[in-house]
Amino acid sequence: MRPGGPSAAAAGAVTEGRRPGGADLRLAAPALAAWAAAATALTADGACVALACTAAVATACLLSAVVRRGAVGAVATVLLCAAAGGAAGALAGAEVRRGPLAELARRHEQVSVEVTVTGDPRATRPRVHGPARAAPAVVVEAEATRLVAPGGAVGVRTPVLLVAHQSWRELLPSTRLRVEGKLAPPVRAGERLAAVLRVSGQGPPEVLGGPSSLQRAAGRLREGLRAATDGLAPDARALLPGLVVGDTSRVPPDLDEAFRGTDMTHLLAVSGGNLAVLLVLLLGPPHLAARAERRGPAARLGIPLRLTAVLGGGLALGFVLVCRPEPSVLRAAACGLITLLAIGTGRRRSLLPALAAAVLLLVLYDPWLARSYGFLLSVLATGALLTLAPRWSAALRRRGVPPRVAEALAAAGAAQAVCAPVIVVLAARVSLVAVPCNLLAEPAVAPATVLGFAALAVAPVALPLAKGLAWLAGWPAAWTATVARSGAGLPGAGFDWPGSWRGGLLLAAVMGAAVLAARPLVRRPWACAGCAVLLLLALVRPAPLTRFVTGWPPPGWRLVACDVGQGDALVLAAGPRTAVVVDAGPEPRAVDRCLRDLGVERVPLLLLSHFHADHVDGLPGVLRGRAVGVIETTGFAEPAGRAAFVRHEAGRARVPVVEAVPGERRRIGELSWEVLWPPPAGESAVAEDGPNDASVALLVRTAGLTLALLGDLEPPAQQELWETHQDLPPVDVLKVAHHGSAHQDPRLLHVLRPRLAVVSAGAGNPYGHPAARTLTALRAEGAVVLRTDTDGPIAVTATATAVTPGRSPTPAHRRRGGRAGRAGPGRRPGGPVRPGRAGRDGVSAPRPRGGRVGGRGRSSGPRPPPAAGSAVAGRWWARWRPRGRPEGVAPGKGQVVSTQPSYSSASSRRAATSRSPFGSSRTTSHWASSASSSPARASRTIWGSSSRPKRSPASSAASPAASRSGSTSRCRTGSEVPEKEKALLTRSLCGMPRRSLRGECHGRMGCWGRWPGRLQPTTCSPPSRSPWVRRISSSTAPCRRWWRRPVRPTPTPTSVTSPPTRSSPARSPS
Known part of the structure; x- marks a missing residue:
């Protein structure tokens, strides 16, 4: 992002240094005034700009007539430059807006135009839109010269952007074409475009005239360099043309992301460093450029100094022609030409005036540069190298730093310091590795550039020699790519930042x-x-430190649903640093980061459920730096393009690809799985209807947990799945099919009856995933729903479900009152969590700031404390208690469903688990009874155990009167209170005195019975946390004292006997 980095210390010019008296800033104010005026006038009203320019010129003339010297004369100069910049900007903006193309683009008309290509074609990066992947296209900058209409042709001169087929990649600037297509207005207002023309058809362009001779010569040089690098390693082959002439057509997306993540993209944007190398080869060392003892080739050949300056000017113009007139190239060439003019005329040279003069001339020549981020970054970096870097280098040398190290460190630090605020506007991210990565790459840039230019020059006449030079240049280029990949791969390479000018x-x-x-x-x-x-x-x-500080990943995680956007990527733990990965998501970077956070280094099996882009396009991220054993896929190889992509990437990594076999069972350590779907080819017409219905579905068992992973199955396939497998057991975790879309089979959800439903969807996706109807159906089956779009990545352990600390969880779509269904108000990340109900019985669980706790207990007995180091917040643990299953449903394990609080703020740390220096958590526990408990004994669940306690007949036959023994009052469950009474109690609760909450059951609010010495809960639900209950909760002192009061768990490891004076009635469905 920073054209003109440390390598551009010469700023594209040859100089003797600064003036003895300090920096010469006389031209800085006029240049900045012209820059600001041109940027403002490009989109301003023409009449206002004309009035302002007239006033500025009149004021300048008046000041010049009164006082010709001193500060007043400088002000007059600034006003005149501002007027010139404003006039140039107004004319350039009017040129884009005038003509019929802009109006036709607003109406999206179909037109036929003649254009002249003004830039090199650029391939767009294909994007994933849901299951589909957009076809790669080519964008070409051009100037429309004639509009062909049924009534005749109209001459125009309007810049347009062509979106065409891949066959247009070989076009050269100055080529004349005739194109037909549909017009559209530019994406952003204020761009240097009047319209975007999407070309009709997929064929090659219709050429009216070939490129000019100069452009053909430049094209042959660039093509020769590409041919010379064909035999190099992939990274060197892609990077060397970019380092030499700015040709990034071969740079793969992952390498481009690495350069962006380390702020090294200035190396791919040709700037002053490249031109300085050429001028040094011609003129010799910079400080000897105008002396008799010049050491360059020109001096050795006896060429006079003025002729040498002329040759240098021609070299600068050729540099612009070959490297294309990009903003950083134009800035470097302008600085170089001004300095060469000073050399040829024998005048004193100083780079700051040269830079200011270059900015002034370029803004007047092309006012659109005033709004170019590349131009801004180039000028800022060069200015920092000329002003800040010398002072910082001197300060470092005074403190004992070696001179060369001090200069390199000062140059990299100064350029990064002034460019970082602009980079964050574009990337919304701050890099912490930019300075060290630039320092490590800097020694390799100069030899790669020199050898690359040599290969560029000899390639048209001696290609074998050019290949040898390119092979030598490939080593430093490969080192640069290694530095970028290694720096971007560090876990703390950068952090997000607000991406705007305020940021x-x-x-x-x-x-x-x-x-x-x-x-x-x-x-x-x-x-x-x-x-x-x-x-x-x-x-x-380091992983131990990260886990200690953030709690992520939670110890003993068994399943992680990575937050990869609108796609799927699931990770199943299979041993130390080993995991089975199911699907790879739509983006390599996202799944790679997730696996790095989890510490996964070996992937014995990568299973791709089907070949849609949102499941397979992240494959390179899984393969990056990991040992992958085998890739298993569905037998339905559609879409064909994505299936070919998978085979290509697997072939590059030398990983075999096999098809999943229905009924196949495998085991790796404690992890085992069975392939449920699709059936063999030809046995099911549903499985061949499309890629979604051919998804591989798995039944996974690990550490006593049962998980169902359904891919993107649609309702017909879901129906056939449960009809074919009548013995499907209830599951603990369900990966909801097709990102939680509305197309679900409710009978399959009823058969599986998940305790936790995980939905993998992208935030703000245009498909409405997950659907409110699906969330309602899941909660109706008693499931707690967690979503990656609002909760971030989700980890399932034997005792907890957590959300990564890198993203604060947000409540799912729920009403304020806790009723599932319609989307309720959300919150911004890091803000307080709004209460909402997490289960079918309508009871809402209190949640901390930055996280939430909720869940459904299937087993009877007291809830044990979390494991040491668990992500569950201890002080909120005592405020949660499980809710019983309806009658007729066998109880299960007592896992807790919760989310990991964010550790990014002090408030979230206070809400998080109190940790000791050794990672243990201060936790409390309390008693709970469910429908499966007997009147005299309650069993205690061992966390993570795979045993399912059986229901006691006595519990089902327990009479309601049994609940009154030992209790001071009769407590009725929610099902025993008539609906009218519930509504009455609910409406009148806000005005109840404190004592009315003791020993009473108010609808679904909860109840308490008195035991000797303390309050204890009975079979009713905990108090609701809806807003109108929250208003009175502070006045219910006895309830709050019990709710926060820890009750010591019985030390018996397997069961504990309840007091004989207490029993609980069986709960009925609510």
Whole structure:
């Protein structure tokens, strides 16, 4: 993102240094005034711009007539430059807006136009839209010269953007074409485009005239360099043309992401460093450029100094022609030409005036550069290298840093400091590895560039020699790619930041405050060493430290649903640093980051449920840096393009691809699974209806848990699945089919009866996933629903379900009153969680800030404390208690469903588990009875146990009168209270005194009975946390005292006997 990085220290020019008296900033104010005026006038009203320019010129003339020297003369100069910039900007903006194309684009008309290509074709990165992947296209910048209409042709001169087929990639600038297509307005207003023309048809372009001779010569040079690099390693082959001439057509998306993540994209944007290399080869060292003892080839050949400057100017123009007139190239060439003019005329040279003059001339020549981020970054980086870097380098040398190291560190730090606020506007991310990665890559850039230019020059006449030079240049280029990949692969390589100009200003303020605060620390070596150690720990993020600080991943995780956007990526633990991966999501970077966070290094099996893009396009991220044993897929190889993509990537990684066999059973350690679907080919017409119905469905068992993974099965396939497998057991975790779409078979949900339903969907997806109807059906079956779009990545352990600390969970679509169904108000990440009900019985579980706790207990007995180091917040544990299953449903294990609080803020840390230095949690427990408990004894569940306690006949036959023994009052369950009485009690509850909440059961509100010495819960639900209950909860002192009061669990490891004076009636469905 930073054209003109540390390698551009010469700023594309040859100089003797700064003036003895300091920096010459006389041209800085006029250049900035012209820049600002041009940027404003491009989209401003023409009459207003004309009036402002006239006023500025009149004021400047008046000031010049009164006082010709001093500050007043400088103000007049600034006003004149501003007027010139405003006039140029207004004319450039009017040129884009005038003509019939802009109006036709607003009406989306079909037109036929003649255009002239003005830039190199660029391939777009294909994007995933749900299950489909957009076809790759080529965009070409062009200028419309003639509009062909039924009534005749109209001459125009309007910039347009062509969106065409891949066959257009070989076009060269200055080629004339005739195209037909549909017009559309630009995506963003204020762009240098009048319209976007989507070309009709998939064939090659209709060429009216070939490129010019100069463009053909430049095209042959660029093509020769590509041919010379054909035999190199993939990274060197892709990177070397970009380092030399800015040709990034071969750079793969993952390498491009690595360069962006380390702020090294300035190496691929040709700038002053490349031109400086060429000028040094011609003129010799910069500080000797105008002296008699010049050491360049021109001096050795006896060429006069003025002729040498002319040759340097021609070299700069050829540089622009071959590398294309990008903003950073134009800035470097302008600086170089101005400096060469000073050399040829014998004048004093200074880079700051040259930079200011280059900015002024370029803005007047092309006012659209005033709104170019590339131009802004190039000017900022060059200005930092000329102003900040020398001072910082001198300060480092005074503190004992070697001169070369001081210069490199000062150059990289200064350029990054001034460019970071602009980069964050574009990328919404701050890189912590930018400076070290640029320092490591800098020694390799110069040799790669010099050898690359040599290969570029000899390729048209001696291709074998060019290949040898390219082979030598490939080594430093490969090192640069390695640095970028390694830096971007660090866990703490960067962090998100608000991506707007406000975010940029905030980052600038934070960096300024950090610089001021760090100045006293520079004099203390121990403080600098401590900061360096902390930065290293933040970058590397060792797994033990990360788990201790954030609680992610939770210990003993068995399943993780990665947050990969609108797609699926599930990870099943199979041993230390080993996991089975089901689907790869739509983006390699997202699944790679998820697997790195989990510490997965070996993947014995990668199962791709089907070949839709949102399940397979992340395959390179799984293969990156991991040992993958085999890839298993469905037998329905559609879409064919995605199936070919999977085979291609697997072939590159040398991983075999096999088809899943129905009924296949495998085991890896404690993890075992069975393939339920699809049936063999030809046995089911439903499985051949499309890729979704051919998804591989699994029944997984691990550590006593049962999981069902349904891929993207549609209702017909779901119906045939449960009809074919009549023995499907109830499951603990269900991966909801097709991202929770509305197309679900309710009978399959009833058969599986999941305790936890996991929905993998992208935030703000246009498909409405997950559907409210599906969420309602899942909650009606007693499931707690967690979603990756609102809760982030989800981990399932033997005792808990957690959300990654990197993203604060947000409540799912629920009403404020807790009724499932319609979407309720959400919250911004990091804000308080609104209460809502988590189960079918309508009871809402209290949740902490930054996380939530809820769940459904199937087994009887007291709820045990969480395991040491668990992600469940201890002080909220005592405020939650399980809810019993309806009659006729066998109880199961007592796992807790919860979410991991975010550790990114102090408030969330206070709501999180209190941890000891050794990672243990302070937790409490309390008694709970369910429909499966007997009147005299309650069994205690061992967490993670696979045993399912059997229902006691005595519990089903328990009479309601038994609940009155030992209790001070009669407590009725929710099903025993008539609906009218429920409504009456609900409406009148806000005005009840404190004592009315003791020993009473108010509809679904909850009840307490008195035991000697303390309050204890009975079979009713805990108090609702809906807003109108929250208003009175502070006045119910006895209830709150019990709710926060820890009750010591009985030390018996398997069961505990309840007091004989207490029994619980069987609950009925509510």
